[in-house]
Amino acid sequence: MARKTxxxxxxxxxxxxxxxxxxxxxxGYAAVSMRQIAAEVGVQAGALYNYVPHKQALLxxxxxxxxxxxxxxxxxxxEPAARPDAALEGxxxxxxxYHLGRVDLVFISYMELRALEPENFSVIEALRxxxxxxxxxxxxxxxxxxxxxxxxxxxxxxxxxxTGVTNWFRESGRLSPEGVADSYVEMARRMVRSKEVLKPR
Amino acid sequence: MARKTxxxxxxxxxxxxxxxxxxxxxxGYAAVSMRQIAAEVGVQAGALYNYVPHKQALLxxxxxxxxxxxxxxxxxxxEPAARPDAALEGxxxxxxxYHLGRVDLVFISYMELRALEPENFSVIEALRxxxxxxxxxxxxxxxxxxxxxxxxxxxxxxxxxxTGVTNWFRESGRLSPEGVADSYVEMARRMVRSKEVLKPR
DNA sequence: CAGCTAACTGAACACTTGTTCAAATCAAAG
DNA sequence: CTTTGATTTGAACAAGTGTTCAGTTAGCTG
Numbered sequence: 001m002a003r004k005t006x007x008x009x010x011x012x013x014x015x016x017x018x019x020x021x022x023x024x025x026x027x028g029y030a031a032v033s034m035r036q037i038a039a040e041v042g043v044q045a046g047a048l049y050n051y052v053p054h055k056q057a058l059l060x061x062x063x064x065x066x067x068x069x070x071x072x073x074x075x076x077x078x079e080p081a082a083r084p085d086a087a088l089e090g091x092x093x094x095x096x097x098y099h100l101g102r103v104d105l106v107f108i109s110y111m112e113l114r115a116l117e118p119e120n121f122s123v124i125e126a127l128r129x130x131x132x133x134x135x136x137x138x139x140x141x142x143x144x145x146x147x148x149x150x151x152x153x154x155x156x157x158x159x160x161x162x163t164g165v166t167n168w169f170r171e172s173g174r175l176s177p178e179g180v181a182d183s184y185v186e187m188a189r190r191m192v193r194s195k196e197v198l199k200p201r
Numbered sequence: 202m203a204r205k206t207x208x209x210x211x212x213x214x215x216x217x218x219x220x221x222x223x224x225x226x227x228x229g230y231a232a233v234s235m236r237q238i239a240a241e242v243g244v245q246a247g248a249l250y251n252y253v254p255h256k257q258a259l260l261x262x263x264x265x266x267x268x269x270x271x272x273x274x275x276x277x278x279x280e281p282a283a284r285p286d287a288a289l290e291g292x293x294x295x296x297x298x299y300h301l302g303r304v305d306l307v308f309i310s311y312m313e314l315r316a317l318e319p320e321n322f323s324v325i326e327a328l329r330x331x332x333x334x335x336x337x338x339x340x341x342x343x344x345x346x347x348x349x350x351x352x353x354x355x356x357x358x359x360x361x362x363x364t365g366v367t368n369w370f371r372e373s374g375r376l377s378p379e380g381v382a383d384s385y386v387e388m389a390r391r392m393v394r395s396k397e398v399l400k401p402r
Numbered sequence: 403c404a405g406c407t408a409a410c411t412g413a414a415c416a417c418t419t420g421t422t423c424a425a426a427t428c429a430a431a432g
Numbered sequence: 433c434t435t436t437g438a439t440t441t442g443a444a445c446a447a448g449t450g451t452t453c454a455g456t457t458a459g460c461t462g
Binding site: 008012043044046047050 | 438439440441442443
């Protein structure tokens with residue numbers, strides 16, 4: 001017995017990615033076997049190798065795809081010419097919105113870095129750096145409006161704060177993604193002490 | 202051949218913990234074998250079972266020990282009667298100082314939660330909750346001094362921001378732990394818009 | 403120096419791991 | 433209806449997994 005009824009390359013390929021994403025996020029890369037992924041897809045382990053050269057590539061492509069899509073989405077969503085305060089708000093809303101819609105990808109992209117072989121690790125790190133640069137640029141472009149001593153430090157603090165949302169947010173919780181974003185916009189503004197926030201006082 | 206020269210229970214026990222901590226932090230729980238841990242200690246795999254009932258207990262005890270020590274240290278370091286602003290500053294400095302001295306433990310305590318069996322997971326989650334309550338109490342005790350709409354949200358945002366330091370901090374970097382703490386105290390104060398910060402303006 | 407026991411070895415257990423590949427099967431084309 | 437080619441199976445590979453345990457040894461006690 002071989003070839004299942006109604007099997008197609010265009011179907012199986014993405015399903016492998018989906019299954020791997022789900023299982024890696026739930027149990028971790030090292031704890032998931034190729035056989036488990038295959039079972040989730042409804043196929044034997046050997047069939048995976050028509051689509052993926054090896055397990056490591058499965059993880060790497062998941063992470064690389066995520067980072068590239070994130071950068072593209074950021075380019076599309078953020079307005080380069082925006083005033084500093086609006087740019088910061090835009091970034092916060094984009095970051096939270098985008099990340100809350102892809103918690104599994106975000107999770108493995110932060111958690112499984114150490115499972116990457118050195119060359120792959122470097123690629124992901126570089127992409128992450130490029131994303132962080134977007135926020136750093138906003139902060140340094142607005143250095144007349146904002147009040148931050150250490151731009152790099154503020155960038156890292158903000159990113160950590162924002163990404164932390166994916167760890168506790170639940171669709172069924174009391175807050176909507178928009179509600180969360182509202183609060184985080186406020187906190188982010190305060191952190192950089194945006195003049196626009198202080199004015200109304 | 203058995204029993205190595207100069208071997209002692211009081212020596213080997215802690216060395217196993219140290220080796221497990223180091224390897225779990227570096228490669229992840231699932232990716233590290235009992236034989237690797239044994240090799241790091243300089244012993245055969247079987248010898249580990251004189252000290253640990255099974256691999257899972259090794260991880261669990263590492264995490265539980267960390268959380269218990271963290272709570273104890275917090276109790277010792279934080280002054281319950283402090284004014285809100287001083288209490289917040291005290292918490293930030295304590296959190297950063299304590300965590301920067303134990304990056305490996307912090308790392309696995311956040312990363313390997315999913316590797317814990319359900320009952321063990323609950324224990325760690327409860328301990329973590331008790332720690333977060335310390336900060337939440339500070340924020341709600343100071344609700345006249347601070348300006349926070351959602352105390353729980355601010356707690357989670359602050360903890361994420363503070364713990365994030367362990368991900369990028371390097372002993373050899375340009376900033377000292379104290380310098381980092383200074384900046385984070387400032388950012389934390391701004392986030393809750395402590396009146397004491399606004400006064401000098 | 404003999405005897406004792408805590409401490410450790412080394413081999414074995416039954417599985418699981420990632421990966422390969424000849425053979426089998428199915429869908430579509432001629 | 434046959435041929436072709438993509439798709440999948442199922443078995444096999446060598447290596448590694450956590451854990452157990454009879455047997456060996458080092459160092460202390462008397």
